[in-house]
Amino acid sequence: xxxxxxxxxxxxxxxxxxxxxxxxxxxxxxxxxxxxxxxxxxxxxxxxxxxxxxxxxxxxxxxxxxxxxxxxxxxxxxxxxxxxxxxxxxxxxxxxxxxxxxxxxxxxxxxxxxxxxxxxxxxxxxxxxxxxxxxxxxxxxxxxxxxxxxxxxxxxxxxxxxxxxxxxxxxxxxxxxxxxxxxxxxxxxxxxxxxxxxxxxxxxxxxxxxxxxxxxxxxxxxxxxxxxxxxxxxxxxxxxxxxxxxxxxxxxxxxxxxxxxxxxxxxxxxxxxxxxxxxxxxx
Numbered sequence: 293x294x295x296x297x298x299x300x301x302x303x304x305x306x307x308x309x310x311x312x313x314x315x316x317x318x319x320x321x322x323x324x325x326x327x328x329x330x331x332x333x334x335x336x337x338x339x340x341x342x343x344x345x346x347x348x349x350x351x352x353x354x355x356x357x358x359x360x361x362x363x364x365x366x367x368x369x370x371x372x373x374x375x376x377x378x379x380x381x382x383x384x385x386x387x388x389x390x391x392x393x394x395x396x397x398x399x400x401x402x403x404x405x406x407x408x409x410x411x412x413x414x415x416x417x418x419x420x421x422x423x424x425x426x427x428x429x430x431x432x433x434x435x436x437x438x439x440x441x442x443x444x445x446x447x448x449x450x451x452x453x454x455x456x457x458x459x460x461x462x463x464x465x466x467x468x469x470x471x472x473x474x475x476x477x478x479x480x481x482x483x484x485x486x487x488x489x490x491x492x493x494x495x496x497x498x499x500x501x502x503x504x505x506x507x508x509x510x511x512x513x514x515x516x517x518x519x520x521x522x523x524x525x526x527x528x529x530x531x532x533x534x535x536x537x538x539x540x541x542x543x544x545x546x547x548x549x550x551x552x553x554x555x556x557x558x559x560x561x562x563x564x565x566x567x568x569x570x571x572x573x574x575x
Contacts, residue, residue, distance in 0.1 A: 297323065297333045297529075299318070299335050300412070301407060301425065302338060302365075302385055302403070302404050302407050303320045304316040304320075304404060305343065306370060307382070309371060309372055315344075315351075316519070317366070317402070318404055318422050318525070319337055319402040321523055322525055323526070326398070326530055328562060328563045329530050329563070333354070336358045337388075338359070338387075339366060340364065351558070364383040366405055379436070379437045380430075382433060387408075390409030390411040392409070394412055394416055396417075400422070401420070402425075403423070403424065408446075410449050411448070411449050421453075421483075422454070422455050422525045426442055427442050440463060442464050442466055442467070451483040453529060456486075456488075458488065461487060467485055468497055483499065484498060486524075494508060494524075509547060516557070520553050523545075544568075547567050548562060551570050
């Protein structure tokens, strides 16, 4: 089945500090943002179908869903200490593998727990990656998730743009060092890499070897930032695929993240009008 924007990655059951459960995962947040930008969005995930459908029920009218059956849905427990958020992995749905079939304008590989493969089957005009889940490790179920260095074998066979957070910079250093010619990871031409850093300017590392910094709009009363990086990535990939220059795409994506942070949860993800208005307000 064809779609405009396809995310591949685990939709997670996120257990919050107060014990409540809500849907999570880059595949979910990014697909929902793409849908609210007017793109027909599809999630390819793995887990317990009934559980994932129940988690995503409030958004069923906005998203198409393909669930590869597994005994468990990836479940993450979140805790906060000293203002820092940490997570433990309670259950894992397993690898999605390299045989995922797609027919899409934008393919967004969105792992949260080392589940995506480097290859897929079918058409993808634009390929984006958020490698968060490729730089995570855990010793066993129930143990904390810790940073891990990016492995070449986990990177997609081709990629047009990558979004990482400043917290992932050390783990993803090979993507930025010398644009990959010495480390053998990044192709010689290189995908466009964006590094987000909360209120700090977004850094862009361009395929021609140059870099740029893009202002991040201030949010007067931030509520929560869960999924903000995923929202940025989806808006960034959409804008690039629609023909925007990298700096313009990053400005729109920063505005999308600002709209999300100003509200609570996935319901705060903005539509195109709200995001454009936020971008225009700081232009």
